[in-house]
Amino acid sequence: MMADNGASLAEWRLKLRGALGDDIVLSEAGEMAPYCRDWHGDVTSQAVAVLRPRSTEQVAEAVRLCRQLGLSIVPQGGNTGLVLAATPDAEQNQVVLSLERMNKIRQIDADDFSAVVEAGCILSELKDAVAGKGMFFPLALGAQGSCRIGGNVSTNAGGINVLRYGMTRELIFGLEVVLPDGSIFDGLSTLRKDNRGIDLKQLFIGAEGTLGVITAVSVKLTPYPDQVATALLGLASLDDAIRLFRRARRDCCDLLSAFEFMPPLALTLAKEAMPDLPIPIAADYPAYVLMEISGSGLVDIDDLMARFLEIVMEEGLVVDGTIAASQTQARNLWLIREGMNEGQAKRGMHLRTDVSVKLSQLADFVGDAEKAVEAAVPGAICVSYGHVGDGNVHLNVLPAAGTTPQRRAEQIYTAKTAINEVLDRYQGSISAEHGIGRLKRADFEARLSPVRRQLLTAVKRAIDPDLVMNPGCQLNFPLNS
Secondary structure (H helix, E strand, C coil): CECCCCCEHHHHHHHHHHHHCCCCEECCHHHHHHHCECCCCCCECCCCEEECCCCHHHHHHHHHHHHHHCCEEEEECCCCCCCCCCCCCCCCCEEEEECCCCCCEEEEECCCCEEEEECCCEHHHHHHHHHCCCEECCCCCCCCCCCEHHHHHHCCCCCCCHHHHCCHHHHEEEEEEECCCCCEEEECCCCCCCCCCCCCHHHHCCCCCCCCEEEEEEEECEECCCEEEEEEEEECCHHHHHHHHHHHHHHCHHHEEEEEEECCHHHHHHHHHCCCCCCCCCCCCCEEEEEEEEECCCCCHHHHHHHHHHHHHHCCCCCEEEECCCHHHHHHHHHHHHHHHHHHHHCCCCECCEEECCHHHHHHHHHHHHHHHHHHCCCCEEEEEEEHHHCEEEEEEECCCCCCHHHHHHHHHHHHHHHHHHHHHCCCECECCCCCCCCCHHHHHHCCCHHHHHHHHHHHHHHCCCCCECCCCCCCCCCCC
């Protein structure tokens, strides 16, 4: 296998080890394997090498060297993404640059409600560290025990608390970024108000490593919510779930921190993944809502939840429900949501979507999209769930049991096409929180207006003219374009 300028893989690896050191460079197939596969193991690949720097300066040195050698760079955090943004796809000229060793928490300033953390810090470790100071970092994901904050920023991660705290973009004060030429952009200020021209950090949030390598992040913190009330509710329809959200958003105001909807199949899937998981509610309601309100200080969260549910149950909006009486019970309720995903994985390769529509259209969209899938792929099972408060629907599709791998792949493509056609009618987004990566690039490009494509291309060419950073991710930029 030869690289573009004629050097062999062995020669590339020798040059990388010689310049950066054996401590930083991995080049054996076995040791690179965990970095060259996607989170679910559906896609495996190879790379010239995996680089694991320990400092921003070492990242800059590695980027400059790769540029000189004509190698492209695929930045990687926890490798928990779902759209192949951190998976190399060109063994002959790509290196993976892992931030896993850059995992320090540089500073927690409780009086400033801020923290500065290196990009390789695992999200749950950041959350635990600031909690020890009475603070809270609200980004909450199923993969928070493995994902890393740099990847969260690079994908503009969402999660279950978006309706109250916003996407990752809203939680970031500043960034430190190694640019494609090896220079370092130092923008780690924690100022709340700073109107000195264009906010450059926004270029890198959600860019999936296509414009540079995020090495550190300054984040916003809030007081730790020491009061949390969690309820699992059974409803007569998804329409009622939307109506309930509107009531909760009004009656519980900004204390509403999570509002998830799930189908009845979610409970079955969760039990398949976790047979010992208690399900404290009947499994035959048409729709379920997992609702959380939280706060600190002088408010009485438990009383607020109890009074709210009493009203909506008297009105018939909620048919049945249970309120967690302890942290363990609350955790078990959330495990239903997480276990549902594991249960889907146990049923084999399936379609995972991540779309969004207007809040007012969510129920209609789900109904229309499920009908479209049922017509296009008879026998397939739709599993629609997601975040009511931000219009994000994960409409997943499980091919029928016993389907051959080839037929399963065909059904996944057919189902995706059917869903996207409905989504286009609703003027929705094909990616609400997972990003574009390589997996969704064709669908992304097909929906770009000429002006938006021109702007994206101009930004890429200005910052990364040699196309060093994460080629093939988001947009395809041919060398002669």
